[in-house]
Amino acid sequence: MPVDSAGHGKPGSAHAGRQSSVPSFRASARSALAQPALLRAVSLATSKFVSARQQTVAQTPGFEEAREQAHQIKQHVLRNLDRYLEEFAARVEERGGQVHWAADASDACAYIAAVAAENGARRVVKSKSMVSEEIELNQALESRGLEVTETDLGEYIIQLAGEKPSHLLAPALHKSRSEVGKLFAQELGMAYTDNIEQLAAAARRTLRHKFLDAELGVSGVNFGIAETGTIVILENEGNARLTTSLPRIHVAVMGAEKLIPRLQDLVVFLKLLPRSATGQTMTSYVSLITGAKTHSADEGPEQLHVVILDNGRSRLLADEVQREALFCIRCGACLNICPVYRSAGGHSYGWVYQGPIGALITPQLSGNESASELPFASSLCGACLEVCPVKINIPSLLLDLRSKVAVAHQPPSSRREAMLAAGFSFVMRHPAWYRLLAAVARRLQRLALKDGAMRTSSVPLLSAWTESRDFPAMAPRSFDQIWREELRG
Amino acid sequence: MTDVGIHNAFFDRIRQALAGGGKRTPAPPIPPAQAHAPGQDLGAQFGAALEAVGGRFVTVCSCSELQGYLRGLIHHHGIRSVALSDAPLLGALGLPQWLSQEVECVLPAQSHRLPFADFKRSLAQVDLGVTGCEFAIADTGTVVISSAERNRLISLLPAIHVVVFTREQLIGELAEVLSRLREPSRSAVTLITGPSRSGDIEMTLTLGVHGPREMYAICVPESALP
Amino acid sequence: MRVSIFVTCLVDQFFPNVGVSMVQVLRSLGVQVEVPRRQTCCGQPLFNTGYRSEARTVAARFLDVFQDCDYIVAPSGSCTAMVRNYYPELFAHDEAQLRRVQALGGKLYEFSEFLVRVLGREDVGARFPSKVTYHDACHLLRELGIREEPRRLLARVGGLEFVESDNANLCCGFGGTFSVKFPEISAHMVEDKIAGILRSGAEVVIANDSSCLMQIAGALRRRNLPVRTMHLAEVLACR
Numbered sequence: 001m002p003v004d005s006a007g008h009g010k011p012g013s014a015h016a017g018r019q020s021s022v023p024s025f026r027a028s029a030r031s032a033l034a035q036p037a038l039l040r041a042v043s044l045a046t047s048k049f050v051s052a053r054q055q056t057v058a059q060t061p062g063f064e065e066a067r068e069q070a071h072q073i074k075q076h077v078l079r080n081l082d083r084y085l086e087e088f089a090a091r092v093e094e095r096g097g098q099v100h101w102a103a104d105a106s107d108a109c110a111y112i113a114a115v116a117a118e119n120g121a122r123r124v125v126k127s128k129s130m131v132s133e134e135i136e137l138n139q140a141l142e143s144r145g146l147e148v149t150e151t152d153l154g155e156y157i158i159q160l161a162g163e164k165p166s167h168l169l170a171p172a173l174h175k176s177r178s179e180v181g182k183l184f185a186q187e188l189g190m191a192y193t194d195n196i197e198q199l200a201a202a203a204r205r206t207l208r209h210k211f212l213d214a215e216l217g218v219s220g221v222n223f224g225i226a227e228t229g230t231i232v233i234l235e236n237e238g239n240a241r242l243t244t245s246l247p248r249i250h251v252a253v254m255g256a257e258k259l260i261p262r263l264q265d266l267v268v269f270l271k272l273l274p275r276s277a278t279g280q281t282m283t284s285y286v287s288l289i290t291g292a293k294t295h296s297a298d299e300g301p302e303q304l305h306v307v308i309l310d311n312g313r314s315r316l317l318a319d320e321v322q323r324e325a326l327f328c329i330r331c332g333a334c335l336n337i338c339p340v341y342r343s344a345g346g347h348s349y350g351w352v353y354q355g356p357i358g359a360l361i362t363p364q365l366s367g368n369e370s371a372s373e374l375p376f377a378s379s380l381c382g383a384c385l386e387v388c389p390v391k392i393n394i395p396s397l398l399l400d401l402r403s404k405v406a407v408a409h410q411p412p413s414s415r416r417e418a419m420l421a422a423g424f425s426f427v428m429r430h431p432a433w434y435r436l437l438a439a440v441a442r443r444l445q446r447l448a449l450k451d452g453a454m455r456t457s458s459v460p461l462l463s464a465w466t467e468s469r470d471f472p473a474m475a476p477r478s479f480d481q482i483w484r485e486e487l488r489g
Numbered sequence: 490m491t492d493v494g495i496h497n498a499f500f501d502r503i504r505q506a507l508a509g510g511g512k513r514t515p516a517p518p519i520p521p522a523q524a525h526a527p528g529q530d531l532g533a534q535f536g537a538a539l540e541a542v543g544g545r546f547v548t549v550c551s552c553s554e555l556q557g558y559l560r561g562l563i564h565h566h567g568i569r570s571v572a573l574s575d576a577p578l579l580g581a582l583g584l585p586q587w588l589s590q591e592v593e594c595v596l597p598a599q600s601h602r603l604p605f606a607d608f609k610r611s612l613a614q615v616d617l618g619v620t621g622c623e624f625a626i627a628d629t630g631t632v633v634i635s636s637a638e639r640n641r642l643i644s645l646l647p648a649i650h651v652v653v654f655t656r657e658q659l660i661g662e663l664a665e666v667l668s669r670l671r672e673p674s675r676s677a678v679t680l681i682t683g684p685s686r687s688g689d690i691e692m693t694l695t696l697g698v699h700g701p702r703e704m705y706a707i708c709v710p711e712s713a714l715p
Numbered sequence: 716m717r718v719s720i721f722v723t724c725l726v727d728q729f730f731p732n733v734g735v736s737m738v739q740v741l742r743s744l745g746v747q748v749e750v751p752r753r754q755t756c757c758g759q760p761l762f763n764t765g766y767r768s769e770a771r772t773v774a775a776r777f778l779d780v781f782q783d784c785d786y787i788v789a790p791s792g793s794c795t796a797m798v799r800n801y802y803p804e805l806f807a808h809d810e811a812q813l814r815r816v817q818a819l820g821g822k823l824y825e826f827s828e829f830l831v832r833v834l835g836r837e838d839v840g841a842r843f844p845s846k847v848t849y850h851d852a853c854h855l856l857r858e859l860g861i862r863e864e865p866r867r868l869l870a871r872v873g874g875l876e877f878v879e880s881d882n883a884n885l886c887c888g889f890g891g892t893f894s895v896k897f898p899e900i901s902a903h904m905v906e907d908k909i910a911g912i913l914r915s916g917a918e919v920v921i922a923n924d925s926s927c928l929m930q931i932a933g934a935l936r937r938r939n940l941p942v943r944t945m946h947l948a949e950v951l952a953c954r
Contacts, residue, residue, distance in 0.1 A: 025897075026897055029900050030899050044691075044692060045692050073516070076515075079513060079514075081507065082500055082503045082507060095676070154687075157689065172689055172690065176691065177690055180690055196690045196691065200687065203698065207699065236687060237685055238645060238698070238700025239698075242699055245641050246609055256503070261516045262516070263670070267519075284682055284684065284685055285680065285681060287678075288670075289676065298605075299636060299639055300636060300641060300676060314502040318507075339904050343903040343904060373896075376764075376897075377893070377896075379891075379893045379894075379901070380891075396804075399762070399765075406765030406766055406767075413764070421761055422769060425769035425772055427755075428756040428758070429772060431752070431754075431755055434724075453936060461892075464896070468898060468899075468902035468934065469934045469937050470932075470933045470936040470937050471933060472730075473729075475728065475730065480750070481731075483738075
């Protein structure tokens, strides 16, 4: 449950009904760990991304400088977000686009549904957009009778399967080719094949019709350029280009934090994002879209709507420590390197944002009660900070969130744990107590030891350890004793 | 709430979030563009970068060599229909007339008269799209096309895309290109680097999922123009 | 030269031989060793579980205990990182304490860091004929930037055959209370770690952090695997 700096809980989403039904991270991770095929798929995908990224970065001079530059730019933009949003919107509108300021998910969905209704649009195509999943746009439009088709191949597969994405960049990584083959045979009425080329060709054929028939295209935005009112979209498949050029109406949904100040700033972000995400030096396509077309005979949509979303971001912005989480450019590098993500898989995070960045923003934006444990689901190894292209200090921000959760006694912290912490602090400030308790524990442990180690335990936290590992015995004499009795000299 | 009301509520939240922060400082300076060594072969650099991502690059010395190469492509792929963008270079090279003798169907003459809705459906049936570009970026093997030449869809719908440019259009890196792209007339600029690709099924690379499966870049010298 | 040992509560109670080894090695290099008796803990477990004000009181006491030392050496990357990198955050709003933290941070070293960077020694006269690999503890590696020093020390140990593991910098999965709050994930992570150790063919895995060693040893033992764990200090004390 998101907590502001004063420790007050706040629901972050309009969809209050599902808050308490999201299973805990630990429970979801446990079930993921019991699926070897899933673990293998996650491991394969993440290790490919990691080594591709490593190789490309090693061959990129100036990469570290670019990271620092990007960090500085994002820090500056967010510090001045009101001015840059005004500038961006003014430029978009000068070029014939329309800007809608969406306070939250339901507001954004209502606006987009209204645009569709006003224009008689019933068929919608969508390119990959995390924000549109965050606001649950598909459900909102489908409940109003519109047909919505995801066009990114991975998103299309999971849409057909009725599942949720398991990875930011590879949403269908948990599905084998034979599973995709069966899915396509069932949903598209084609003969079964597990040949990947043929499956991709089938998707291309089917989706072509959708692209040509759709009246409305919805896309995300990787970067919004304030200086020119340009929205920038990176992709490899071409479905975003089709989504944003074939239908009559283009709706671009953008998180308010996605701005960069000037067109020239795009250089540093284009240097960082493809390399950090997939190890490419450049994605196949980068679209820079500024406004709507000026003549009807021209190519492209007649209307451009840019929906700028708050949905709790202003709350993150207000927290000077957590504001850094808004620097994120959604590259996925932190997911790929995170050993916790590799074990638990994407579905365990319970929301659209996964991995280390997901652990940071889900508790603060999603409204899920169980999310308060996410900041603790990390060993703080720091690998994510090493690879983050905008140098978000994820471990430090996780620690900050932990202190907020502890102060509010939310799970996994509790009043009981707070009392234990107070006790630990007392003991550690009084050496005589420290030594006394150690001596007592040393004696008691003999009951639990077997061959010099603890193999099972019924003591709550110890039993969690001994399930899978032996726990060492306390030494017969502490170092302090040995020092006094022998070494001091 | 009125539009103004919505706007104000949105900005109130943002301004409140930023209140009490420190002094506002100017944007970080933009790093200077890299100078390029004069002898650098931008064409070779472009070709290497493009071929590394599955595109093909060829340099031709004359109009007839260009035609020979295109004829080869047409036969190899069994191309029966072509669409051409409005790029002046294509006209200057005599491609519209030449192509109409080589293949059954060429689109450009009709495209201006067709309503957009019909144009896009005809284009979806075309085998080959030929466009020019504004710039070719040697650093990454990227071509920069702008909507000014009605090439947005021609470079996207057909399964094969051929882009033609002159040596003089080769630029070292993106930073240089962006500084020239500030004019307001372009509603869409697209950076294209190789064919369409996806790794979404079992992390296995497939080409041509939505955009072109094959992409060819042909460099012609200015001297090839009549 | 006088050096004070910050032994850390884990080594004090569970792995005192690590502390004994440190003392032996330092003395063999001509260093006078002291152990401030009132020391207990740096407060990291409290800080990591979110109890900052409790961590602050423990940290304040740490500053008192060690303030008059010339050099402080610890057998743990995570405890050293806690004091050097996170005490400034804990005392960010207390100028006087912040000054003390910065002064103390400048005198505190992790053991391998101290030997190589302060004493300028890589060969400490150790002998340990075994095939070994090394585990980069996360805080040591990423918070303190210490990667080469342990390897250089191991390279000079007589009879030692060093083999680099292909996942040396992969987290072992300990992460403090993470190991018991998310035990299934922690166990899965250490399995990955061990797989890399086994691939290396080493007989012994060495690290500079007893918490990592406890995690790795616990899993090795449960699986009855013959690979042993040792702290770098223990190896360097071998003759």
